[in-house]
Amino acid sequence: MVDFFNVRKFTLDGLSLHIPAGERVGLLGGPGCGKTTLLKLACGLLVPEDGSVQVLGMAPSDWRKDSQPVISAYFTGLPLLDRNDTVRQGFELVRCIYHIPKKKFWEEYRVLSKRLDFTAFEHEAVKELSLGQRVRAELSAVLAVRPRLLLLDEPNAGLDENGKAALCEILSERGRRGLTVVTASSDMVGIAKLCTRFALLKDGKAAFYGSGERLRSQFVPVDEMTIVFGGELPDFGDLPVVRYKIEGNRLTLFYNSNHVTAAEILKRVLTQTEVLEVKVQKPTLESMV
Amino acid sequence: MRDVIHLAGVYTKITAKSWFQYRVDAVLRSLAVFLRESTGVIVIYFTLLKFDDLNGWNTHELLFLYSLLFLTYGIMIIFFTGLRDFGNTVRSGNFDRFILRPRGLLFQLIFANADWFAAVGHGGLGLVLFLVSAGKVGVTWNLETAVYYLVAVAGGVLIQGAVFLFLATLNIYLFETRSLKELLYYNMRKFAGYPISIFHKAVQFIIIYIMPFAFVNYFPAQYLLRKEDMAGYPQAFLYLTPVVGIGMYLLAYLFWRYSVRYYKSSGN
Numbered sequence: 377m378v379d380f381f382n383v384r385k386f387t388l389d390g391l392s393l394h395i396p397a398g399e400r401v402g403l404l405g406g407p408g409c410g411k412t413t414l415l416k417l418a419c420g421l422l423v424p425e426d427g428s429v430q431v432l433g434m435a436p437s438d439w440r441k442d443s444q445p446v447i448s449a450y451f452t453g454l455p456l457l458d459r460n461d462t463v464r465q466g467f468e469l470v471r472c473i474y475h476i477p478k479k480k481f482w483e484e485y486r487v488l489s490k491r492l493d494f495t496a497f498e499h500e501a502v503k504e505l506s507l508g509q510r511v512r513a514e515l516s517a518v519l520a521v522r523p524r525l526l527l528l529d530e531p532n533a534g535l536d537e538n539g540k541a542a543l544c545e546i547l548s549e550r551g552r553r554g555l556t557v558v559t560a561s562s563d564m565v566g567i568a569k570l571c572t573r574f575a576l577l578k579d580g581k582a583a584f585y586g587s588g589e590r591l592r593s594q595f596v597p598v599d600e601m602t603i604v605f606g607g608e609l610p611d612f613g614d615l616p617v618v619r620y621k622i623e624g625n626r627l628t629l630f631y632n633s634n635h636v637t638a639a640e641i642l643k644r645v646l647t648q649t650e651v652l653e654v655k656v657q658k659p660t661l662e663s664m665v
Numbered sequence: 666m667r668d669v670i671h672l673a674g675v676y677t678k679i680t681a682k683s684w685f686q687y688r689v690d691a692v693l694r695s696l697a698v699f700l701r702e703s704t705g706v707i708v709i710y711f712t713l714l715k716f717d718d719l720n721g722w723n724t725h726e727l728l729f730l731y732s733l734l735f736l737t738y739g740i741m742i743i744f745f746t747g748l749r750d751f752g753n754t755v756r757s758g759n760f761d762r763f764i765l766r767p768r769g770l771l772f773q774l775i776f777a778n779a780d781w782f783a784a785v786g787h788g789g790l791g792l793v794l795f796l797v798s799a800g801k802v803g804v805t806w807n808l809e810t811a812v813y814y815l816v817a818v819a820g821g822v823l824i825q826g827a828v829f830l831f832l833a834t835l836n837i838y839l840f841e842t843r844s845l846k847e848l849l850y851y852n853m854r855k856f857a858g859y860p861i862s863i864f865h866k867a868v869q870f871i872i873i874y875i876m877p878f879a880f881v882n883y884f885p886a887q888y889l890l891r892k893e894d895m896a897g898y899p900q901a902f903l904y905l906t907p908v909v910g911i912g913m914y915l916l917a918y919l920f921w922r923y924s925v926r927y928y929k930s931s932g933n
């Protein structure tokens with residue numbers, strides 16, 4: 377779907393990335409690492425200084441001449457609805473601009489406005505809306521045109537928990553039906569769960585690109601095991617444990633799952649003491665990103 | 666094509682609706698523009714109370730000259746508000762939205778916004794001045810003069826539209842062009858309110874060849890009024906308004922087409 381080849385632009389320096397159709401990619405990296413630049417390159421707002429960016433084999437800006445919306449992009453700070461128009465008027469314009477049949481479009485609108493919960497202020501001018509209300513309406517505007525590639529820059533900014541959950545639900549449904557999503561967000565609550573891949577940008581390149589499972593084992597391979605023991609405190613001095621914590625008869629071990637497995641630890645402990653309860657916890661993706 | 670006209674219609678309906686959503690506010694603000702621009706007329710009026718005429722132009726003839734300036738501006742601003750405010754459009758991120766949409770950029774800029782208050786204020790003043798003066802300046806209104814008048818208005822609209830398009834294009838290279846617009850456009854327009862023959866040659870040169878307001882009102886008015894001071898200019902200038910308008914607009918359009926490729930969205 378999206379191909380970056382040796383792209384140089386602003387902080388990006390020699391970035392190569394292949395995003396197959398149907399994937400949902402989360403972009404990670406510190407501020408100023410080029411996440412927004414990457415998204416703007418993918419929709420044609422920016423042109424690479426060197427290298428190439430292609431969407432389905434064409435330059436992103438060439439897709440604009442196509443009447444079928446292929447790429448739809450949401451950026452915070454890029455107003456998608458005119459501030460003087462009402463929400464309804466803004467959507468009517470979007471419909472006309474993309475030539476979408478009335479019935480199909482307003483059906484889509486009805487569903488989205490209900491799920492993202494903004495039917496109550498659809499007749500108010502966009503400038504009168506609060507940030508959260510505006511974000512809901514604008515996210516619906518990029519979804520309503522039914523693109524094949526959706527680019528989202530900080531879609532969570534301004535959304536409350538309900539909004540984040542609703543957005544996630546919609547995105548994973550659309551994703552299952554083949555929508556490709558690339559999103560950058562400093563607030564990955566929910567979004568992390570939705571991503572099939574992650575790309576970590578560092579020094580202008582993709583320092584990591586792969587599944588969440590691989591991301592964890594490569595960057596935060598520390599698991600947590602809590603053991604409630606009956607007898608005396610076991611000795612685990614020779615095990616490669618990162619750190620441990622003892623509260624009464626509750627022992628918590630933090631260990632690198634690449635170096636030692638839960639089974640090995642448990643076997644050692646069981647030879648020394650009676651175990652009443654065991655809990656193993658892998659770090660959640662959200663806590664990681 | 667039909668689709669484009671339809672979209673232009675939708676845009677116009679929506680912008681007009683939002684501008685006139687609050688009726689009292691709309692009337693007052695249009696009136697404010699009307700009164701602000703009237704001050705220039707009032708100055709001329711009081712000047713003419715002291716002198717009988719200005720280089721052969723009496724009060725009504727001067728008002729007629731003035732009316733062309735405002736009528737053309739009123740029509741022009743309906744279409745070119747988006748270019749007048751282009752700097753803001755870029756800074757607020759709205760231009761990026763236009764780029765992302767599958768429509769012509771200039772089309773979106775022209776139809777997505779229209780300053781109806783300025784249109785009603787300026788156009789209204791132009792119309793009032795025209796109605797006051799047209800019957801008293803000795804023009805026989807027949808098909809020929811009426812057609813000439815309409816073509817001249819269209820040419821004047823294009824000339825000013827071309828200037829706005831040119832200044833908007835400069836915005837792609839320079840961050841801020843507002844003061845340039847003040848200097849080149851709004852200040853020169855103050856000169857154009859008078860018969861240009863009263864000014865120094867240098868000012869006349871600017872107003873004919875650089876910022877050709879003379880073709881917006883002075884030469885068209887001369888065709889209809891035939892004042893003596895026209896002797897100082899080539900007779901061909903009486904007929905050049907539409908040519909100047911189309912030529913300038915074409916040049917500005919080519920400059921725009923060439924420059925817009927260099928437009929850079931910011932990284933963040």
